[in-house]
Each structure stands twice: as structure tokens, then as C-alpha cells.
Amino acid sequence: MRAVDAVMECLKAEGVDVVFGLPGGANLPTYDAFVDGGIRHILVRHEAGGGHAAEGYAKATGRVGVSLGTSGPGATNLVTPIVDAMMDSVPVVFITGQVRTELLGTDGFQEADTMGITMPAVKHSWMIQHPDEIPRSLHEAFHVARTGRPGPVVVDIPQDLSRADIDYQPVTDVKLPGYQPTTEGNTKQIRQAAKALASARRPVLYVGGGVVNAGASAQLRELATLDRFPVTCTLMALGAFPAPHPQWLGMLGMHGTRAANYAIDEADLICCIGARFDDRITGKLSEFAPRAKFIHIDVDPAEISKNVPVHIPVVGDARNVLTKLVAEYRALEIDSSRLDTWWERIEGWRAKHPLRYDEATNGEIKPQYLVQALYEATDGEAIVTTDVGQHQMWAAQYYHFDEPRKWINSGGLGTMGFGLPAAMGAKVGCPDATVVCLAGDGSVQMNMQELATCTQEGIDIKVVIMNNGYLGMVRQWQELFWDHRYSQVDMGDFPDFVKLAEAYGATGVRLTQSAGLIEALREAIATPGPVMVDVRVCREENVYPMIAPGQAARDMVG
């Protein structure tokens, strides 16, 4: 069988139903196999769009995304999605074409050192050296992407090798001696964690994307409600714990709530589950949670004590560990009333410092209100992707996610242009869901071209642009930290997003008034086919509250 036909067989065996890609010389053989390979291929307009779409698909479904590009520029265009997927632990298999083996190392046409360029940012990568290796390498790639701490992998296939004939045998026994993730969690450590939690007076559960990846939301909720633990989530974990729940403190970190950040600041015990003490969470590291002891549950041992020394480490899959932790916790005698004073204090912060903004007086749309209106218009049930900037933070603050995998954004890398293609991928993965991309007017232009993919393929996404005419987040920093000296952040009134939407064959809508916004959004979202809504919002609004970079949580401003 042709090696490329074996590629199709491998993808099917891995349960792949769709891939996102764009062909070129070096992967022509693979594209020939797609003609009757039985796998849906979505032709993107830029490989980065395809990569982010595969991420969106993976984040929304929990399955492995697949993204293809040719050699050279095709592969380099994939670098941003690869790094993005690495930072956010997204399982994506990137399959790149490579020049013929005889040209390797000669600066051949469209040769790029894909392995070298991507090496720092992949969980692992495979350079195919013999056609017979293709099936096994692909299966290994899926295995590595999906298991342990998920992440991106690259399989680079030289053109001549993909053209070869091989004796294809299905591979069912993937064994990688150097890769054996610890998933169970040490029972003794879990018992220690349970005891520590039971005696803590001011505990907080600090929850990260690992809980979403592990599908451990139910277990988290069980643990939290066994003993009224306050819960806060990182940007990556919104929805892992239901936002309407009374034990939910809101997001923590730079633009988190005061209640969450102050609780962390005063906590005596922080139980971190699947998060990594990123600087956007800790602020000034030396003043992060100065009174706390730490339990850290993570499937990646290298995260433990990386930034903050941990007292009780538990290496394992969050679902396994939380299941055991709940069982251990039940066996203990728990007196929840010990947390009364703690809750009083938290309720005090909540009452005093709710998320707030000044309402507009002139009928303009406040950006925060746009998110609230979107929440209403979608009954809080949409899958929401965002780009990066102010709109992303407001979405995180005001769209109250009640389930995991409904909030899809680029957290670690902060990639502008992520939202639209990610929405496309999410919609392909979850065709019955309402998928909204809440975009920034700057960011959306970075992967705008995928609107053509959506109209061509009938991928019904709704792009709501929070249009402030600015690279808003950068403008905010210039206002606050650079003495109001605006430098290269004003994008004026360009482009005309309504006309642009129409040019792409989508529906374009412009909204400028606060009155009737919810209904207008509802109507736009109910319009069949891809829709792009240009929502003009107050231009110079700032995201608050805020921990200024390098500052401590208790010094939040705004």
C-alpha cells in the first residue's frame, strides 16, 4: 500500500474524523490520498488558521486535533499554533511535508528545518527516515499528544518517503520506554493532602486547565462541596467549576476578582490542581500567598516546585487523584464550621468589591455590557472563543461559564488571531453547539481569512467583534504605565467589517447602541450561516481590577 494511504488508515484508526490543512509540493502525495481517503479535510486559508482550528477542535471536544502543512513556509506558518498548543497543553498532531531526502541539508526549495525550528515547543517530534516508520510514528505521535500532560507533536515526512509503498500492518502496541506518565497519584501523599485540607482554617482550591484536560470537574465539585472549600480558577480553567456556584470566588490573577486574590493572599493552605503558578497568577512571586502551605496536584512532575516550593506534591491525573482525595476526605471527621470565619471574611470582600464598571450615560455600549448582553443572548450556553486583549479579560470576567470546554482561549502564549479559527474548529467538533468568537478588532484581522473557510464549508460560527478601534490592552498599559503616551495602538475605523463579512459571503451586522443590544445579538446569532457582528464600544475603557505586573495581590488597583 502507498505510505500515504497508510497515513489515512492510521488517522482513521486513531478516530480522526477531520483534519485542517493546506497542500503544497512536499505533501502532494498525502493530498492525493485524501481524494478517497475517507477523512474530512478542511481547506484553510493559512496554516496558522488550520493549526488554531485544530486546537479549538481539541479544546472543545477533548479529542486530538490534526493540522497539516507543507514543507518550508507551510511548516513555519504552523509554528505559532505549535507553541500555543504547548503553552496551553492542547493535544494536536501536526503533520508536515518535508523536501525529498536527497535534498535535506542542501537548502533545497522550500526546505526548512522543521524539526529544529519546532523542537523547543513540542512535546515530541518524529522525523521520518524510512517509509516503514510512518504508521508507528503516527500512532506514537497520537499517543504522546493525548496522554499525560497533553501537548503538540510534529511528524515530519519527506516527500519521497511518503510516496513509497509499504507493507502496512495496523499498529496496536505503541510502547515508548522513555515515556510513562504517572497518572495514579501516590496514596500516602493523597492522604497527607486530605489531612492538611481537613485542618486548614483558610483553605483555597486553586484550579487550572489540568482539571479540564483530565475531565475532573465532577470530582472537583465533589471535593469542594464536601467541605465548603472556596474555589478559584485560572483563565484556562473557567467552567471547570460552575461560576454560579456560591463557593466560586471568580478568576484569580492579574485581572481576577479581589475576593479570589485576597483569599489567596490570606490563605493558610492552597490546594493547586492542574495549574502551574504562572506569573499572571502569582504576581510578585516572593509575596505570593505568603502565609500558605501548598498542595500541588499535577500530572507533570516538572511543574511541582518549579515556581513555588510545594509541601505536599501529588503527581497524577487530576481525575484519579481527586477521586481518591474525595474518598480519603470522606473518611476523616470534618467540622466545616471551622471555615465560618474564613467565609465571613471572603463574603466581606465579595460584598465590598464585586466586579463593576460605570454604566454609559450616552447610550454607548460599554465593553463589559457587551459581554453581559452576549451572555443573555446565548442564555449562557455558547462555546465562547476569544482573541487576546481587553475583550478576552472582560469575557473571562463577565461570561459566567458553568461547564468545562465552553471557554476556549489562548492563555499561555496570548496569541492574537486565535479566536476565529479556534471557533471554526470548535464548531466542527461540536456542530450542535452555538459557537461564538468574541474577537478583538485588532486580533481578528490576524486570521480573518478563515471566514472564507467557514462560508465555503458552511461552518456556522458567530464572530462578535468588540470594536474599540484600538489595540486596547496595549493602549491600557500605555495609559497606566507609560504616562498616557499612546504609541501605535490606534487602528482608526478600518476595515469596514460589515462589508468585509459580505465579501467573504458571510452576514455582516453593525451594532452601536446599548439599547436593544441583547435582542440585536440574539437576532444576529439566530441568523443562519457565518455571521460577523461589528459592535462599536466605548473606546477607552480599562480592564479592572488589576494586579500591576510585578506587584502583589493585595495591591490590586481599580
Added chain:
Amino acid sequence: MKAVGEPGTKELLSLEELEAAGGLRTGRKHVLSILVEDKPGVLTRIAGLFARRGFNIDTLTVGPTDDLSISRITLTVDGALHPIDQVTKQLHKLINVLKIRDLEPNDTVTRELAMFKVAVEGTQRAEVMQVCEIFRGKVVDVGRRSIILEITGTTDKVAAFEAMLRPFGLIEMMRTGEIAISRGRGET
């Protein structure tokens, strides 16, 4: 109400008891013996990891093992500068890395090979050869105005030898970096 700043969990946890302070620096040199799959790019992955994470490699040697598909990398890192625990955990994440041992200095024999090219004029030649003998080094090549010496030993011994030779006029020095093997019957 209990005052803030007075942890309610004090009695349960102590860093010492739990030996969990993995991020702390040990303050000594560490010799890591690493078994890796002999696949293309392995060394790049390791070197890249060190560069990216800001870890400094002091010495690094690579060689085959008795198993053709497996190579051994011996590298030394300064535990005063780097959290060794982070270094080994990050290394473990590399899929081609099979096994890492952070060798205990007391249970390990380490050796390094070094060659020195020394300028010798007239009577100095005899003096240099005498030093060489004391250090149980070997003369491997003799030229009219230079001499090449070879020595194996621990890094300290090699360094001491170097210090003795320098005054004569050291033209060039080649050191392999350390290799290490554990004492006793078990495999390194």
C-alpha cells in the same frame, strides 16, 4: 477570630519532613548519568532544553553503551546555580530519555581524560616529565620545542596537573569532560 498570618495547618506540614522542597539548590556539583535512545536529534533536544531553561552544562560526554540502541550521556551541572530537581524532571520529560541517575559522589568513580601541549625549552623538558611522572601521567608525543602529556583522573586531579604545568607555558589543553560509574554490583 484567629489572626491572619498564623497558619492553621502548621503542625501538619513541614518542608523537612516531607522532603518536598525540590526547588531548592543543593550547593554542590552533580554528575548526571543519562541513558538515551540513540535517535537523531537527542543531543539537540537535551542541549536545547538546557539552553532554554537557563541551565548551564559544565561538562558533557556522549558515548555508546553495551546496547547499540542506547547511548549514555554524562553531564555535570552546578547545583549551587540550578535546582537539580527541576533539571532532572525537565530531562525526564524528553521522550528519548530513558533513565537518569544523579550520582552520589561517595558511591561513584569519575574519570576524565586530558591532554596537554606544553612548551619546553632546554632543561625544562626533564622538569615537566618529572611532574608528569608524579601525577602518573604519560608522555605521548615529544617535539623539539614542545611535549604532549596525557593524564586520566578525577576532575580535581586533572585541574591540579594543569596548575602545575601552566608555569612552563601551556600551549593547549584538551579535556574530555567527566564520565562516571557507580560503585558496587548494580548498574549505574
